[in-house]
Amino acid sequence: MEIAELKQLRNISLFDNQFTGAIPQGLGINSSLTEVNFTRNKFTGPISPNLCFRKQLWKLILGQNHLQGSVPSDIGSMLPEFLKNSNPLFMELSNNSLHGSIPSSLGNLVTVTLVDLSLSKLTYHIPPELGRLVELQELNLSHNRLNRTLPSQLSSCHKLSKLDLSHNLLNGTIPSSLRSLSELSILDLSENRFGGGISASLFQLGKLSCSQVCGNQLGGPIPPSIGSQAEAQSLREFISCNNLSRSLEAIGKLHFSTEVNVSYNAFAGPVPLPTMKWVASSPSSFLAIPIYVANGFKFCNMLSRKAGLTCVGVAMIVSGSILFSVVLVLGIFYVFSRHKCHERNFLVSAEEGASSLLHQVMEASENLNHKYVIGKGSHGTAYKVTLGLSKVFALKKLTFVGYKGGNTRSLHDVLHKTCPSPLLERNGRYKIALGTAQGLLYLHFDCDPAIIHWDIKPMNILLGSEMEPHISDFGITKLLDESVVPATSNVVQGIIGYMASKNAFSTKSSKESDVYAYGVLLSKLVTRKKVLDPSFRGEMDIVAWVSSVWNETKDVEAIVNPTLIDEFMDSSIKEQVKDAILVASRCTEKKAGKRPSMREVVKQLTVSDSRCRSKKCT
Numbered sequence: 001m002e003i004a005e006l007k008q009l010r011n012i013s014l015f016d017n018q019f020t021g022a023i024p025q026g027l028g029i030n031s032s033l034t035e036v037n038f039t040r041n042k043f044t045g046p047i048s049p050n051l052c053f054r055k056q057l058w059k060l061i062l063g064q065n066h067l068q069g070s071v072p073s074d075i076g077s078m079l080p081e082f083l084k085n086s087n088p089l090f091m092e093l094s095n096n097s098l099h100g101s102i103p104s105s106l107g108n109l110v111t112v113t114l115v116d117l118s119l120s121k122l123t124y125h126i127p128p129e130l131g132r133l134v135e136l137q138e139l140n141l142s143h144n145r146l147n148r149t150l151p152s153q154l155s156s157c158h159k160l161s162k163l164d165l166s167h168n169l170l171n172g173t174i175p176s177s178l179r180s181l182s183e184l185s186i187l188d189l190s191e192n193r194f195g196g197g198i199s200a201s202l203f204q205l206g207k208l209s210c211s212q213v214c215g216n217q218l219g220g221p222i223p224p225s226i227g228s229q230a231e232a233q234s235l236r237e238f239i240s241c242n243n244l245s246r247s248l249e250a251i252g253k254l255h256f257s258t259e260v261n262v263s264y265n266a267f268a269g270p271v272p273l274p275t276m277k278w279v280a281s282s283p284s285s286f287l288a289i290p291i292y293v294a295n296g297f298k299f300c301n302m303l304s305r306k307a308g309l310t311c312v313g314v315a316m317i318v319s320g321s322i323l324f325s326v327v328l329v330l331g332i333f334y335v336f337s338r339h340k341c342h343e344r345n346f347l348v349s350a351e352e353g354a355s356s357l358l359h360q361v362m363e364a365s366e367n368l369n370h371k372y373v374i375g376k377g378s379h380g381t382a383y384k385v386t387l388g389l390s391k392v393f394a395l396k397k398l399t400f401v402g403y404k405g406g407n408t409r410s411l412h413d414v415l416h417k418t419c420p421s422p423l424l425e426r427n428g429r430y431k432i433a434l435g436t437a438q439g440l441l442y443l444h445f446d447c448d449p450a451i452i453h454w455d456i457k458p459m460n461i462l463l464g465s466e467m468e469p470h471i472s473d474f475g476i477t478k479l480l481d482e483s484v485v486p487a488t489s490n491v492v493q494g495i496i497g498y499m500a501s502k503n504a505f506s507t508k509s510s511k512e513s514d515v516y517a518y519g520v521l522l523s524k525l526v527t528r529k530k531v532l533d534p535s536f537r538g539e540m541d542i543v544a545w546v547s548s549v550w551n552e553t554k555d556v557e558a559i560v561n562p563t564l565i566d567e568f569m570d571s572s573i574k575e576q577v578k579d580a581i582l583v584a585s586r587c588t589e590k591k592a593g594k595r596p597s598m599r600e601v602v603k604q605l606t607v608s609d610s611r612c613r614s615k616k617c618t
Contacts, residue, residue, distance in 0.1 A: 006031055013037040028053045035059040042066055063094040070100030076108030095119040107132040116140040131156040138162040155180045162186040169193055176201050184208055191215040200225045212238040215607055221246040238610050240264050241603055251275045263287035361385040361393055412458035415528055426573050428467040429525055434605050435469040436461055441598040444511045456517035512592035519587025526580055528561035543588045572612045579608040
C-alpha cells in the first residue's frame, strides 16, 4: 500500500534522511494530516497543495530540500476549519529553490507563530497582508530576492520576537513604526539597499538584544540613543558597511554590556576620549576608520589606508618564523610631534634593504634593551627606536608558542601532519579564515605600493596559541608598482595548485592571484583535503572537485570534512560553512575579473559570522 492511501495517517515525520524524488501528489487527500516534517532530505518538485486538503494541517516543515516551483497561491486555505479551537500554525519551507512571489493569502493564517521562507529565490515585495498575523513570533524571509520597500503593516505583529529580512534587495527607508514591536529581540535587516538615516527607534526597543543593519546605504550620524537599553541586558549592534558619517561621539556613551561594530563607514573628525576605550577593547569593530583623538595624535588603524605603515614595515609585521621562538616585527607606526601628527612614508632603497634596516634598529635599540620598551601586550613587547632626527619606529617582538594541541607551527601541520589530527572547531576555523583575509586586504589596499604575496598556502599561515593566523614567508613577494615592476620576469612565482591554471605559467603581478590562492586555502580549511588529493577523480584538483560536488548535489555535507558534520546540528553553523564554500568558489573563478577583492571577502565573512552569531542570540 502506498503512503498516500493510508486513511488514518495524521503525523508523518521523515526528517534527516536521504529521500529523493517528488512528494506524492496524493498525500493528504485520503488522510487528515496535522503534522508534516520532511526537513533535511533531497525531495524535488513542487510543494503539493493536497498536503492541506482536509484543512487540519497545523505544522508544515519542508526546509532544506530541493523543492522547486512557487509557494502555493492558496496557502491561506491551509488553516483548520475552526480557528479559535486550532493549534498554533508552524510553517518552515526554508533552503529550497522556491521562486515567484510570496502569496498575499499567507495573511489568512492568523494563528501562525512561525513563517520561514529563507534561502530561496522569492522575488517581488513583502505582502502587507502579513500584518494580519497577530500571533506571529518569528518571520524569516532572508536570502531571497525580495525588493520594494518594507511594509509598515509589519508593525502590527506585536508578538514578533525575531525578524530576519537580511540578504534581499529591499530599499527605501527603515520604517520608524517598527518601534511598536515591543517584543522584538532579534532584528536583522543587513545586506539590503535601505537608505536614509538610522531611526533612533531601532535602539529604543526594550527587549532588543541583537540588531543588524550592516551592508546597506544608510547615512547620517549614529543616533545618540544607541545602546540606551543595554543597562538592563546585553545588546549587540552591527551598523558596519554603510555610509554613516560625522562623529563617533555616541559610541563613548555605550554601556559596558553593549557590543557594536561600526567598521567601513565614513566617520571623520576627532574621536572623544571616552570612545577610545571601545577602539582599544575591540579594534576589529572599527576597521577601515581613521582614528584620531582630540589632541591631534593619531592611532594607527591596521586596516586603514592612512595608517602610515610602509610596505617594508607591513611585510615584516605579517612575516614569521617556522621556529618556536621569537619573531621580530618592524613597523613604522607614527612620528611624534608636539603639536601635530605628521604621516611619513619611509621607503627603503634597494641598496639598504629590509635586512639592513632591521640591523640598524637592532643596533639603535642596543639589541632590544628594556629601557626602550614602550608597551607590552598579549602578543609581545613593543620598543621605540629612533634613527637620526626624524625616523621613529615601533619594533615589536612577538612570541609564538605554537598550537595548544601539539608541536605544530602552521595551518598545513594542523590540517595534514599532526597525529592525531586536532579538531578545528567553528571559532578556530573562522579566526583562521577571517584573519588571513584581513592580512591580505591590508597588503592589497592599505600599503602603497601594494604588496602581492604570491605564495599564500597553509604552510605559510602560522598559528598562535589561540589559533590566530599570521601570514609568513615573503621570500617571493613583489611590490606592486607598475611604473617600475615589469609585467613579466623569467621566474615563475607561486605554487601550482594554489594558482589559476592560466597564471601558473604567467608571472604578471596581480592581486587576483592572491585571491585565487586564498580560495584554495579556504577550500582546504573546510574539506581538510590536499590540493591534489588521492580521493579526487583523474587529474582533478581541489577547486574542480568542490565545484563538481556542489554543482551535482548542492549538499554542504558532501563537501566538508566529516568531523565538521556533528556541528551541523546547529543550523547557523551549517549556513556559515555554506557561505565559506561559496566565498571560496567566487575566489577561484577562472576569469580573474570575476573574483572578489579581499575587501569584499572580508565583508562577506564578517556578515556571515554576524548572521551566525545573531541566530545564537535566540
